[in-house]
Amino acid sequence: MTVYLVGAGPGAADLMTLRAARLLQRADVVVFDRLVDPEVLMMARPGAERIDVGKRPGHSNSQALINALLVSLGLSGRCVVRLKGGDPFVFGRGGEEFEALDRAGVHCEVVPGVTSAFAAPAVAGVSVTHRGLSHGVTVVTGHAREGAAVDFRRLANPDVTLVVLMGVQRRASIVSELIEGGLDPATPVAVIERAYMEGQRVQRGLLRSLAELDVTAPAVLVIGRVAHLELSHLGSLTDFASALPS
Numbered sequence: 058m059t060v061y062l063v064g065a066g067p068g069a070a071d072l073m074t075l076r077a078a079r080l081l082q083r084a085d086v087v088v089f090d091r092l093v094d095p096e097v098l099m100m101a102r103p104g105a106e107r108i109d110v111g112k113r114p115g116h117s118n119s120q121a122l123i124n125a126l127l128v129s130l131g132l133s134g135r136c137v138v139r140l141k142g143g144d145p146f147v148f149g150r151g152g153e154e155f156e157a158l159d160r161a162g163v164h165c166e167v168v169p170g171v172t173s174a175f176a177a178p179a180v181a182g183v184s185v186t187h188r189g190l191s192h193g194v195t196v197v198t199g200h201a202r203e204g205a206a207v208d209f210r211r212l213a214n215p216d217v218t219l220v221v222l223m224g225v226q227r228r229a230s231i232v233s234e235l236i237e238g239g240l241d242p243a244t245p246v247a248v249i250e251r252a253y254m255e256g257q258r259v260q261r262g263l264l265r266s267l268a269e270l271d272v273t274a275p276a277v278l279v280i281g282r283v284a285h286l287e288l289s290h291l292g293s294l295t296d297f298a299s300a301l302p303s
């Protein structure tokens with residue numbers, strides 16, 4: 058009885074790891090999230106049961122219910138794949154699921170995935186570290202939870218790239234806190250919506266006008282000197298597909 062906590066990558070099915078694909082072909086049950094591509098699910102064994110536990114506004118499955126479901130599936134002795142968007146341990150609540158399974162005596166293995174924190178900048182041609190521009194990267198959540206929001210004033214550092222997940226709603230306060238912390242309002246920013254998914258879009262600008270961009274989640278915000286880079290030709294899904302060797 059093993060539950061595999063598997064990262065499905067940021068969107069496109071071919072960004073999943075081989076290990077993840079092999080496990081999907083063995084799974085008896087696949088428990089999946091909202092951001093998992095339908096094409097990924099199609100890679101599961103045809104007879105596998107598929108359970109959608111995606112959290113959508115107004116119809117959420119609480120994390121406690123998901124943990125309980127995973128425990129009961131794990132105890133049933135079936136091969137369970139818990140598929141999560143990106144990497145399970147990057148804002149994926151994979152740690153909590155691991156702990157719940159461990160407490161219940163269910164063996165759990167983690168299969169890392171390509172995280173949107175790095176894949177989304179890459180699709181825009183942004184190298185999150187780049188000699189001479191940035192000597193590090195901080196990945197942080199913009200989500201403010203019951204008084205536990207990140208204080209962006211403490212993250213204002215022109216030498217380090219900031220990658221913000223779940224930050225679309227809080228852009229105005231992120232901008233003012235960073236400027237208050239000393240970051241130049243003319244710092245470049247890039248916003249990548251729906252990376253590797255239908256409707257992918259990249260916008261660039263300056264920190265001071267980040268809140269004025271029209272952005273819809275899911276999106277990754279990149280703040281720092283590297284955000285003006287355009288090192289790739291993968292600007293659109295069409296370009297990407299046609300660039301692949303046939």
Ligand SMILES: C[S@@+](CC[C@H](N)C(=O)[O-])C[C@H]1O[C@@H](n2cnc3c(N)ncnc32)[C@H](O)[C@@H]1O
Pocket residue numbers: 067068092141142143144145146147148149171172173174177221222223224249250251252253254274275276277
């Ligand atoms: C709950 S977090 C999960 C992150 C995930 N575990 C990962 O490693 O990518 C969800 C946030 O990830 C980001 N995200 C995930 N997939 C994305 C994509 N394809 N394009 C842009 N942002 C994405 C967005 O910031 C979104 O609000």
